[in-house]
Amino acid sequence: MNRKRSVYYWQERSILKYLNKEWIEHAVFKIESEGVEGIGAGTPNPDFGETYKTTMAIIEKMRKLTEEWEDLNNYADFEKVMNQIVKFDMSSKTAVELSIADYILNSKSLDLSSVLFSKNKNNTEIFKIYFHKNMSYAVFGEIKFPEILKIEFLEKMNFEEIEKYKKFVDKYPIWLDFKGLYNHYEIKQILKIFKNDNIVALEQPLPVGNESAVVDLLGNYDIFWDESFKTLQDIFKLKDYATGFVFEITKFGGLLKTAEYLNVIRDIGLETVISSRIEHPLNLKWAKKIQKSFDYIDLNYEHYIEKTSK
Structure with missing residues (x-):
């Protein structure tokens, strides 16, 4: 061998x-x-x-x-x-x-993150809170006056459940990540629950395959696609229905494809987000090494991790 x-x-x-x-x-x-x-x-x-x-x-x-x-x-x-x-x-x-x-x-x-990625001067930090059924009120105590508070739906919640928790986030600029869980009518109802002048952006507002139906929202909100964005072809298919796209290192298998797609999106003048699910600390380390190359930084989820070990 x-x-x-x-x-x-x-x-x-x-x-x-x-x-x-x-x-x-x-x-x-x-x-x-x-x-x-x-x-x-x-x-x-x-x-x-x-x-x-x-x-x-x-x-x-x-x-x-x-x-x-x-x-x-x-x-x-x-x-x-x-x-x-x-x-x-x-x-x-x-x-x-x-x-x-x-x-x-x-x-x-030789740090490949420095070789493959250039840095932007202006970046906006996002603090993430997951919304799900029967969630703990204690998590709201973790919020530390962020520039933007991102609410990410882990599962589909009814309007009454959303109303119950939204009063804890009313004072922050809100980024809503729907993960494609809701239809167009449901999105409109949820937007009524939140203060419209308080919403910064909508992420994956509709399911994969239904992106074009977002046209009536695009004029009023910034729209970012995540689950709909997996390949280079997706960028060109969705660019007319998008403010920007959401990246994860793991979504694209590492640094090379992430850098390639980032350069394409920059060239067509759209915005970018570096994000992450709850992942291993090594993945977060590498994501943070390249975070200054993106317009928005959505890497703050440590408040959901007790510890990581073998």
Whole structure:
């Protein structure tokens, strides 16, 4: 066996608070060669059909590729070959890609986040609160006068439930992330519940495939697409119905595709958000390294994490 380096992978969990589940699982990938290490992580996204088992199964396929690859400094070449193995599970690809980026940083003192991403001067910070049924009132005590308060719906709530909790956020500028859970009529009713002059933006206001129906909202609100935005083709399909697009490192499998799509969106003059689900601290670390390249920074969810460990 022509092994150039050693590769390891394992499971870690983040213990959660204020949410209706106890923990979330992560896959961690480690490269080691002659005392130099590189570590990356991926958190499966159930919205895209990923599970911890599917992620680990694909990581196992990539173990041999990573161990035998001649020169990991050929980052882009490795990514092209990995794309042939990883079709849809971006969490596994992210774990491997970030471990290579970390390995290059530790071995060559070359930070790929600085190479691939330029910085903007003006960025707006977003503080995130998840809305779900029977949520704890205690989470509202975590809000620290943010520039923008983002409300992200984890599940579909009825109007009475939304009304019950919205009084705790009335004094903040609000960004509503609907995650495509509601239809057009329901969105209009929810907007009536909130103060219209207090709403900064709507994120994924309609389900995937129904984006064009947002035209009557686009004139009154900034519209950002997240779940509808997965490929380069999605950018051009949605650009006339969008103020901007939402990025996650894990959504695009690491740094390379994230940088590529970011440059395209900048070129057509739309805005960008760097966001994240609740993920492993390593993913958050890399997202924060590139956050100044985006117009909006939505990476504040530490208040939902008790601890992360093996």
